[in-house]
Amino acid sequence: MATIFVRNTGEHLQDEAAVAAFLSANEIFYEHWDLSGIPGSLRDRFELSDADKEAILLGLSDAIDRLAKSRGYVKWDVIALSDATPNIEELLTKxxxxxxxxxxxVRAIAAGSGTFVIKGQGATGYFDVHLTAGDVISVPEYNPHFxxxxKTRQVVAVRLFIDPSGWVAHPFIDPAFAAAP
Ligand SMILES: [Fe+2]
Structure with missing residues (x-):
């Protein structure tokens, strides 16, 4: 399940209800998926063939279809990142x-873990959302994040898009972020 670290206050949220309430208050969509449809052999692998990625999408098809219908996504894919990924250091810097x-x-974590750093609403400042397998999150359009x-440097995630051609990162220069720990 997701946990949260609030940079300004040093507060850690680990209680499921508290995490859900915090994310909702910051207008972040969050839910948790059952991953039992993913073949067991793919639940702990981070170097995936195209066939492996298709098998993950097939295993999650019910959840993907439901989310796509309710939120308007038209395309989805699978990304895998680990130390085996070419140019991983360069990618992480970017x-x-x-x-x-x-x-x-949108990211649905299918294996491993990842962190979204997100600018919160009002005076909340930046917070880290640590995601593990089954966590699904959507950072709203125009909301600064990365x-x-x-530490384990391994993640497999499903990405869902409304319009992949428009999915471009626009740098957000924020002195408040530079001052964060
Ligand atoms: Fe992004």
């Missing part, structure tokens, strides 16, 4: 810059 998109950014790996 990832860890605050940015925005003109559509929301995604990065956790």
């Amino acid at each position: 990832f860890e810059q605050v940015h925005t998109h003109t559509e929301d950014e 995604f990065t790996l956790t």
